[in-house]
Structures are given as structure tokens and as C-alpha cells.
Amino acid sequence: MVNLIVITHGEFGAYLVEAAEWIVGQQTQGVEVISISPKTALDKVKETLNDAVARNSSPDGLVFMTDMLGGTPTNMVLPLAKDIPNSAVICGININMLVSA
Structure with missing residues (x-):
């Protein structure tokens, strides 16, 4: 299973995950x-x-989802992700991305 780490400014990511779980059901892992x-x-x-x-x-695999290119969350993730096999960084997270992931 590909796991997700959502990292954002403030609680934006937490709210998106909560809204996505209303649609697809609660995710207990990953x-x-x-x-x-x-x-x-x-x-x-x-x-x-x-x-x-x-x-x-x-x-x-491991996918990092961040809120904006050039922001602190993305800038912190990029150097880390390059050393992790089967990882990817996706910027500009939205509810469609989460529901599809």
C-alpha cells in the first residue's frame, strides 16, 4: 500500500483529510x-x-502531499524525499487528490 504524508501550513491538511474521509470513509492507516x-x-x-x-x-511507496510549491512544507520535504526509494512529492493538494489517492 502506498502511504501518504500530508504536510501543510496550519490545519489546512487536517481539514482536507477530514473532508475526504467524509467522502471515502475513515482511513485508519496509511x-x-x-x-x-x-x-x-x-x-x-x-x-x-x-x-x-x-x-x-x-x-x-510514500507520497508527500504539500499545499504550495516554494512553501516551507515543500521545502522541508524535497531534500528528504530524494533519499527515499519509491517516494514522490505532490504540491497543490486538494480534496480531489486525496479522494483519488
Whole structure:
């Protein structure tokens, strides 16, 4: 199973996952949300991301979904994803992407 890590500014990703679950049903595994606030230290974001990758790595793949190209979530994920086999980064997350994933 391909797992997803949704990482966004604020609670945007959490709200999108919640709305997607209304449509497709609750996902008990394979989806993790990381919310970044302006108060979150970048070292803490990196640590949280590394922990999420350890929990969600899968031989089938790992997809990072971020809210915008050039934003902190994407900038934190890109260097990490390049070293993870079968991983991808998708920017511009929306509810259609989540429902289709």
C-alpha cells in the first residue's frame, strides 16, 4: 500500500483529510497529517517529518502531499524525499487528490 504524508501550513491538511474521509470513509492507516505553524521551529519540523517517514515507509511507496510549491512544507520535504526509494512529492493538494489517492 502506498502511504501518504500530508504536510501543510496550519490545519489546512487536517481539514482536507477530514473532508475526504467524509467522502471515502475513515482511513485508519496509511495517511498522516503534519501541520506547520509560524511558531514551529524548523528543527522540530524536520524531526516530525523523519518520525513520520519511519512510521509510514512502505515498499509500495510514500507520497508527500504539500499545499504550495516554494512553501516551507515543500521545502522541508524535497531534500528528504530524494533519499527515499519509491517516494514522490505532490504540491497543490486538494480534496480531489486525496479522494483519488
